[in-house]
Amino acid sequence: MACLAGFAERANRVADLVGLAGLVAEMARDLGFAHHALAEHGEPADGCLFLHDYPGRWADAFIARAMHRFDPVRQAAARRVGGFGWRELPRLVTLEPCQRAMMSEACDIGLGEGFTVPLHAPGMRVASCSFVCPPGEPLPRHALPAAECLAYLAFGAAHRLLGVRWSRPRLTARQRQCVALVSQGKTDWEIGVILGLSEETVGKYLDAARMRFGVARRTQLVAAALVAGEIGADPAEWL
Structure with missing residues (x-):
């Protein structure tokens, strides 16, 4: 947990989303992942948060073809609380042919097995944070609990930078x-x-x-x- 606490401190000092994206990418690599994406689920035109270091070809295609509307990862995240591996998707949602084709295309471009953490906050859009390995490489199972923590920390830091405020619970x-x-x-x-x-x-x-x-x-x-x-x-x- 010490490395995550260090990330939290650095994320609270970062000045913009670009800096935060760099911190998340650095931490994700340390955990054994090649890419990450932190996104609110909604229409890009609505100003939804989309922080990522996915290959440019994939990010451009995802936005141009409005894949967010049928992304099976987002569908599963909307129904889940805990993190899940992408290999679990057929069990979590009914995959349509276009969704299977989407996941295959992502793999061809360089996105292999992924781990997604659903992010739910009262009064806010559903969001998720995904961590992805290169094709052919397994998920670093030992790092998944840390990845789940990283997702929550990055989400909170992003909304601090965006000026979003919500009442924070206090502990005894x-x-x-x-x-x-x-x-x-x-x-x-x-x-x-x-x-x-x-x-x-x-x-x-x-x-x-x-x-x-x-x-x-x-x-x-x-x-x-x-x-x-x-x-x-x-x-x-x-x-």
Whole structure:
């Protein structure tokens, strides 16, 4: 989590979307991916966020042929909460011939297996962040939890730069302590030993924190807490 906390600090200092795109690309490469795309789902004419480093040929074709209207990755992301690999698409959505052709064309251009993180925020467009490997290379499975956190951090940083504001949930002191220790990789039992709480009580604090942020996973909770400023680069400072 330390590298993600460092990314959060740098992203909060970046001055524009171009700088943010560079930071995300750097982090994505460190995790084992060749490309990324952070996008709000909607019509490009509406000013939807589309931050990416996809091959130019693919980005141009995607926009010119309005592929966002039948993109199976976006369809699946609109129905999901947790991240998913593109190999799962046939199980998540019914793929039409044009969608299968689209994915094949993307692979021919240089986009292989991908991992997409759905991004849902109250009162905002559905969005998603995808991380993609070169054709023929498998997903770096060990890096997927970090990629999921990166997606949430990048999404929050992008909307800060765009001037979008929304009410941020606040955690209680105990919830903040538990989340800070989760960011250090501690289990509920270990957190209980450190804070003098039962494992069950720690679970309740973390469940309440997840509800406040509207997320389902521990990785998402840590990312959301970092974006909201509830924990910082040094989790020990919150204990």
